[in-house]
Amino acid sequence: MNTIDRYEFNIEAQGRLSAWSTRHRFAHRPLGYDYRGVETLQVKAEEWLSVAVAPYVCGFNYLRSQCAYDAAPGGPLVSVYHLTQVQDEADQPEEVCIKIFVPRENPRIPSVYWVWKSSDFQERESFDMLGISHQGHPHLKRILMPESWIGWPLRKDYVVPNFYELQDAYQVA
Template sequence: MQGRLSAWLVKHGLVHSSLGFDYQGIETLQIKPEDWHSIAVILYVYGYNYLRSQCAYDVVPGGLLASVYHLTRIAYDIDQPEEVCIKVFAPRSNPRIPSVFWVWKSADFQERESYDMLGIIYDNHPRLKRILMPESWIGWPLRKDYIAPNFYEIQDAH
């Protein structure tokens, strides 16, 4: 099922995939990493001027990593703000996604946390370094295949 924003992106020739709607009726779109920065700028110009949150997760052990952006379109002439969820998937072997820090400044600490916990590299982020773990920490603690130091019990991730 295609939503309003997806139809608008198709009309303007912007490549994406519609992932439907979540339980609150918010449209969810998938954007390729190489298209994400230009589409982020277009969405900002279109009116999505507020990055409500950014997070990331490990889809499956050994599989893709996902960076999720919740955007809101806030304007004085509308009663109900419009929201959209954008998912950008990156391969585990080289998880690189363009940073949207220069579009929405609120992405700063959120992208740093995703880098720190999952190892997603946000290209062109001005201060991409660990924010929660010490700089000497090895590995990415929220990856499903992560084995904590001094913890050798084999666990089934499912």
């Protein structure tokens, strides 16, 4: 059984968002806290869009960043969402981190563009560099690499081409 399918843990040991999600039966797995004390949760890709509403309802109204990385050669790819609760005159706004692990073959995650518009370019970069397809994204296409580029440059198993000619740049008149 997948560890995220079954939840047996102490609610007092959970962070605020994890406890709220547990009470409202949103599937997730608490991953603890990072070095700054930011609560980190894991969510299944197929449940991400419905679960994404939970942090928004809890006041995490700002998507500070979305990034992705290759966990290990041949292993899963990870999409990471850093959410912040923006309030008037808040010195230390509350933050939460959500991680979504997907297989490297056909990696798909629902886009949260319709929840946080700031995910637009960030999800496109994850697609361009790692090949993670954000389903439902209105503009999902390469943003950094040329449309003709083959492969995903930030994957650990990416084979760098021997050359990428820019013929026009080296023409002598």
